[in-house]
Amino acid sequence: MKQITLSLGAAVTLAVAAFMAIAAGKSGEDAAPLFVKEIPPGYRDWKLISVAHEEGTLNDIRAILGNDVAVKAYREGKIPFPEGAFIARLAWEYLPSEENNKAFGRRQSFVAGHPTNGVQFMVKDSKKYAATGGWGFAHFDDGKPAADAFMQSCFPCHDAIKSRDLIFTRYSP
Amino acid sequence: MKQITLSLGAAVTLAVAAFMAIAAGKSGEDAAPLFVKEIPPGYRDWKLISVAHEEGTLNDIRAILGNDVAVKAYREGKIPFPEGAFIARLAWEYLPSEENNKAFGRRQSFVAGHPTNGVQFMVKDSKKYAATGGWGFAHFDDGKPAADAFMQSCFPCHDAIKSRDLIFTRYSP
Numbered sequence: 534m535k536q537i538t539l540s541l542g543a544a545v546t547l548a549v550a551a552f553m554a555i556a557a558g559k560s561g562e563d564a565a566p567l568f569v570k571e572i573p574p575g576y577r578d579w580k581l582i583s584v585a586h587e588e589g590t591l592n593d594i595r596a597i598l599g600n601d602v603a604v605k606a607y608r609e610g611k612i613p614f615p616e617g618a619f620i621a622r623l624a625w626e627y628l629p630s631e632e633n634n635k636a637f638g639r640r641q642s643f644v645a646g647h648p649t650n651g652v653q654f655m656v657k658d659s660k661k662y663a664a665t666g667g668w669g670f671a672h673f674d675d676g677k678p679a680a681d682a683f684m685q686s687c688f689p690c691h692d693a694i695k696s697r698d699l700i701f702t703r704y705s706p
Numbered sequence: 707m708k709q710i711t712l713s714l715g716a717a718v719t720l721a722v723a724a725f726m727a728i729a730a731g732k733s734g735e736d737a738a739p740l741f742v743k744e745i746p747p748g749y750r751d752w753k754l755i756s757v758a759h760e761e762g763t764l765n766d767i768r769a770i771l772g773n774d775v776a777v778k779a780y781r782e783g784k785i786p787f788p789e790g791a792f793i794a795r796l797a798w799e800y801l802p803s804e805e806n807n808k809a810f811g812r813r814q815s816f817v818a819g820h821p822t823n824g825v826q827f828m829v830k831d832s833k834k835y836a837a838t839g840g841w842g843f844a845h846f847d848d849g850k851p852a853a854d855a856f857m858q859s860c861f862p863c864h865d866a867i868k869s870r871d872l873i874f875t876r877y878s879p
Contacts, residue, residue: 584757584767589814596757625878636863641762645878690809705798705818
């Protein structure tokens, strides 16, 4: 039993290594993508950019915050974002609020529950993160950075929104 | 005689003072509630408290922001809120995002559209707003304060949540 477990572990390690090698090779001359491994301090104090709700398996209500560099660029409509722009995505369980519904006298209110789906960041550093459009991507679950294999999916999706420098979220006044 | 006159003068002075005190007390109880008529400057830079979605006729996605006094109290779990605590409610149209749905590969994403349902505030000033639980209430549509008749409905509803000092929204970490 123990041996099987070890073998499985080894197989997973090999598979991840192979995936990473392929990913690195695919990025061509560029180095394998780098990902952000540390949570930027004080992000919970950043300013609000906008809010959203995701249905489906995500099933959350979320907020996008930005540091001063990012929010200034948003408000001035500056694209691309300047170096040092930091954007955070927080998310919480999407829950009906019986308390609010009682106050409103009808079922209509959904509020934020416990944090869910991790915390994500993007930071603009054109040199360091040249392989991923000048943005460093980050995802943390309970404070721990996600595996690189998971992080590979960030850039290809965000790259679809080139006209807004890879940032989907618009600023909400 | 002179002494009596003085006594009478003192008595009159006392009586007037007593009358004024009673009148002040009565007008305190009977006075119409005061409402906040000016938008607090810089509120869009305040920190995020939480987010919510309202269905029904409101049909918005919203954010609750707080000034430093309010957010500090929230984080420390301090009830009642201290004097000077300011809480803002912003809201935007609740719109499906075709752009996000395309990126996710399925219909699931709702984002913030134009601002809607005005901007609301509560400010803690126990003396000034004694008639409404120590909170001053405000609602602005396109920068203009709502009529007092409209504002009468704020306090009776918020008063239902006495255990949290009249504030429905909980802090989302």
